[in-house]
Amino acid sequence: MVTSAHRIGLDAVSRAAYEANRLAAVVLPGEATNAFRDALERESKPMAQYVLGQILENADLAVAENRPMCGDTGLPRFYVKVGNEAAIEGGFVGFERECRRAVADITQDLQMRANRVHPLTRQNPGNNVGVFAPSIDYSFEPDADWVELTAVHKGGLFGSDYRMLFPADGIDGIKRFLLDTLSSSARRGLSCPPVVVGVGLGGTKDQAVRFSKEAACLRVIGDSHPDPDVAKLEDELMELANRTGFGVMGVGGDTTALDVNVEIAYTHTGGIPVAVSQFCLAYRRATARIHADGAIEYREDPRWFTPYYRREGIE
Ligand code: SF4
Structure with missing residues (x-):
């Protein structure tokens, strides 16, 4: 008792x-600070370098002044x-x-x-x-x-979307949906990239949306899903997201996503529900x-x- x-x-x-x-x-978590620093080191575009520098400076000021x-x-x-x-x-x-x-x-x-x-x-x-x-x-x-x-x-309200795919759409269909979602938000700066992308795959529609948000907000940047097939998809989607070239705040550059995390749930044999959420650069x-x-x-x-x-x- x-x-x-x-x-x-x-x-x-x-x-x-x-x-x-x-x-x-x-307080920006250490994993995000490190990811922004790594992105700055890799970045080849001057405007994106400038914005990344401002993000890091802003994070220091927020702590020093105890403000959002x-x-x-x-x-x-x-x-x-x-x-x-x-x-x-x-x-x-x-x-x-x-x-x-x-x-x-x-x-x-x-x-x-x-x-x-x-x-x-x-x-x-x-x-x-x-x-x-x-x-x-x-x-x-x-x-x-x-x-x-x-x-x-x-944050990143405008970076979420859902689509019902058929099994025949496969991994190409998932990639297409990710690109459509990123391009509709990142180019206009609506989700404030660089983002952590969460992809919810399977389950029911509401589960896919829920797991996409949890994958974006509650995993650690740089970790991998324990299922090797899912981890491989995470790597492929991450490469794809950054090949778009949308870059920090959509100004063009090498880093659009700091990470892509995929969570799966067993689903109906006839479909692949897929949802995308984005956790913006205010990684709170x-x-x-x-x-x-x-x-x-x-x-x-x-x-x-x-x-x-x-x-x-x-x-
Ligand atoms: S960085 Fe700020 S303004 Fe931009 S999506 Fe996040 S919370 Fe909104």
Whole structure:
């Protein structure tokens, strides 16, 4: 039986949700900084070199002044991984209340732009909280009594799309769709490249879209999918994305994508649902693990795609 001594307190949830959002808004993760530096070293076009230099300088200034790295907040959201043995004071209703409050508080404290509006009336509550906002998605982990929350401030709104392919379309069809999506957004700077591209392949339509976003936002730049066929496709798509030459902010150059991550889900035998999402150059995300004793650890790698999350059969 879980006693109150082993329940995660709401005070710890509140602190973790607030600080994870502050870190996401202000601090560019080390993997992204390194990827921008590598891109700058490789870049052959002067204008793209200049823009990459400005991105790195902006990242340093954001930390020095504790201010958001981009004037556009994107859409704050949470990905929550729950240990199978975890319990929370006030339950998950209390947990979600703290998450919503943290978004409102950090919006005010960091003077983040209030982006969330009613889709018809455009009424703006002024705090990035509203109907179904921020979204909170869950996954679970065996043999753990902690709860982890990853705050993501997702930009690149115009870089997402979905297409239903037939099996005969194959890998060429997937590549065609990626090119169509990148060209409709990158050339006009609508997704603010260089981006991390997430491709969701298979499952149902809603799963493909969901996994494309998670692949864009919750993998680590430079990692590979454990399935060698999927990893090979990631490499091919990455090469293709950068051969477009759209470059940083669409000014033309060698780096359009910092990475391409593909996630798969078993799908209907008659089709290949495919979705593309892009995580813009404001690569904003931070993770907090809240332990049962109230201790909080912050880190950059969300560790979202665990073997349990990607499980394949009946254990
Ligand atoms: S797409 Fe990203 S970098 Fe561009 S304005 Fe939006 S949040 Fe900022």
